[in-house]
Amino acid sequence: MGRIDPAMMDRARTETADAVAPVLAVVQQPVAKVRELVDIAQGNLDLAKENARLREENANLMQWRAAALKLEAQSSVLHNLLKLPPGTPPVVRTEPVIAEPGGVYVRSLLVGGGAHDGLGKGQAAMAGAGLIGRITEIGAWSARVLLITDLNSRIPVILETTRTHAILAGDNTPQPYLMYLPKAATVNVGDRLVTAGHDGVFPTGLAVGRVSSVAGGEIRVEPLADLDRLEYVELVDNVAQSTLTPEAAPAEAHGFFENP
Amino acid sequence: MVAAPRTTPFHRLEQNLRKLLPLMISIVFAIVVVLPVGLPQWGILAPPLLLISIFYWSLVRPDLMPPTAAFLLGLFQDLLTGAPLGLGALVMVLVQWIMRGQRRYLANRPFFLMWASFGPVVFSAAVIDWLLYALFTLHALPILGALTRMVLGFVLFPVVAWVVLIPAHRTLPPES
Numbered sequence: 001m002g003r004i005d006p007a008m009m010d011r012a013r014t015e016t017a018d019a020v021a022p023v024l025a026v027v028q029q030p031v032a033k034v035r036e037l038v039d040i041a042q043g044n045l046d047l048a049k050e051n052a053r054l055r056e057e058n059a060n061l062m063q064w065r066a067a068a069l070k071l072e073a074q075s076s077v078l079h080n081l082l083k084l085p086p087g088t089p090p091v092v093r094t095e096p097v098i099a100e101p102g103g104v105y106v107r108s109l110l111v112g113g114g115a116h117d118g119l120g121k122g123q124a125a126m127a128g129a130g131l132i133g134r135i136t137e138i139g140a141w142s143a144r145v146l147l148i149t150d151l152n153s154r155i156p157v158i159l160e161t162t163r164t165h166a167i168l169a170g171d172n173t174p175q176p177y178l179m180y181l182p183k184a185a186t187v188n189v190g191d192r193l194v195t196a197g198h199d200g201v202f203p204t205g206l207a208v209g210r211v212s213s214v215a216g217g218e219i220r221v222e223p224l225a226d227l228d229r230l231e232y233v234e235l236v237d238n239v240a241q242s243t244l245t246p247e248a249a250p251a252e253a254h255g256f257f258e259n260p
Numbered sequence: 261m262v263a264a265p266r267t268t269p270f271h272r273l274e275q276n277l278r279k280l281l282p283l284m285i286s287i288v289f290a291i292v293v294v295l296p297v298g299l300p301q302w303g304i305l306a307p308p309l310l311l312i313s314i315f316y317w318s319l320v321r322p323d324l325m326p327p328t329a330a331f332l333l334g335l336f337q338d339l340l341t342g343a344p345l346g347l348g349a350l351v352m353v354l355v356q357w358i359m360r361g362q363r364r365y366l367a368n369r370p371f372f373l374m375w376a377s378f379g380p381v382v383f384s385a386a387v388i389d390w391l392l393y394a395l396f397t398l399h400a401l402p403i404l405g406a407l408t409r410m411v412l413g414f415v416l417f418p419v420v421a422w423v424v425l426i427p428a429h430r431t432l433p434p435e436s
Contacts, residue, residue, distance in 0.1 A: 028296060100296040101294045101340060101341035106341060110294070151401075
């Protein structure tokens, strides 16, 4: 007997997912409806409390908005000074989650779009607030997203404030951990993480999560997206990722970074 | 000698289609488990419906759940969930093989006997699954997830049996 070809196994998986995708897409609709009704029923129960919380959050967000507008203006002025080309917004597609495979070992999703919808292997998957994973297998009509909590997920990230690089590694628990941090790095609970983009697969600067615990050299990260309740995911095309192409990087820019 | 009941081609077709019921139920179960129901930790807790189905049919109608069917169903589940290919298939074939041998002790006995014997089966399945995965990936995952799933499967067994499996069993044509 010869060895089993991993590529053939991948193909078998995507072919199966493709074959089942239409069934799943149909069956998933009543399930989603029931979910929605349960959500509404739950929402009605503590409407007053929810309102109070939202009012407070809204007030808070208005302040953040003002801060963001100010920073955006400042950033565009600085971009002009550096002669950076304006960033092209990434191409984003939204696809429904059609299956959340059970099992103890794999953290992945099937989404109801594939190569025919312009999706490709390696694209980043986002849900609302943050990154949830990337496409690892692509069929014609379906794609498998490996979640950042999976044992095999390794994603280069940067700590947003200190710009320290690290690898975000999953271990099948709800909270992935940080690997390969420089020894001198200081990490505090609450620090935000964004994608580094050094792998050439992900766009840079996608929000991922925040540090939830630093204990005994183990740094755990709470994903920003709620991985337990995913209905739709946004898939970010990595073609239009780079805002800084080599020929567009002006010489002054280098000088600026070396001698601030 | 009793005269054979009159059979029309349509009748025979219907009887043969009914014989596919165990297989169809198993396929539906394998798909139901992966639906996104939006419950926290569903991925870990999803009950092993396919295991329940294969366990039941190999016990009451092994002629309609041959080893090949158990193997293909396990493979289908592996392909769907993205688990290491063959892991589920192996477990399902083992369950089919063991339960087939237990038939003379458990068939036509009170239901709770069957339920009680599902305990060790689902427990062994969880342990084998966990052990093989550990060998395969060189990663010892917390076994708690596998055990929780097994307990849930055990508790749900009578519900699945009474709601789906036993009514389906009644509609099957008798074993030839």
